[in-house]
Amino acid sequence: DTEVTQTPKHLVMGMTNKKSLKCEQHMGHRAMYWYKQKAKKPPELMFVYSYEKLSINESVPSRFSPECPNSSLLNLHLHALQPEDSALYLCASSQDRSGKNTEAFFGQGTRLTVV
């Protein structure tokens, strides 16, 4: 299984809503990531978890709150988002940084629209 599974595939939420994005992988990877991709732009790193601990936060606003409940799951909790937060949110995973083959595997993403 070389898949990273993200749910939901599409999400429309109001600015006062609270929602969560979910990501799951069963490749035994110990590093997991959230990226944000705006239309016609490259993915931009938001967060990195390494061994279930947050290791990188790229100065992301607190209305985005990541959580890594276990080594296979990664969540992104959303609250009080703005319309400009509408984007494709990508989850990725890789072996930990000490591994030799540490390419990242990406999920299909959740297309988020904030209204």
Added chain:
Amino acid sequence: AQSVSQHNHHVILSEAASLELGCNYSYGGTVNLFWYVQYPGQHLQLLLKYFSGDPLVKGIKGFEAEFIKSKFSFNLRKPSVQWSDTAEYFCAFRRAGGYNKLIFGAGTRLAVHP
């Protein structure tokens, strides 16, 4: 600041034409280099990667890339493109041995006409 430059934003080719997409990174140390492809409506997929060793790396679907350290470049090539290669191509790099922070280029949108 570390960055990746992709010189071509849009490329239009006819089937059977040869392809070369440029990629340059800015970092003086040891790097890991990647090319990812994003087909319409699909997720990012790894085309090929370079960690060390032979600077000419071969990937899936007939793609190859050459790492030229002196030029900080990692150009992607394919001798003969197909209509199914229509996609967006992203070059990415990461500092070797450090945190797994991938830095992506802006992407090149390739359209192949039959």
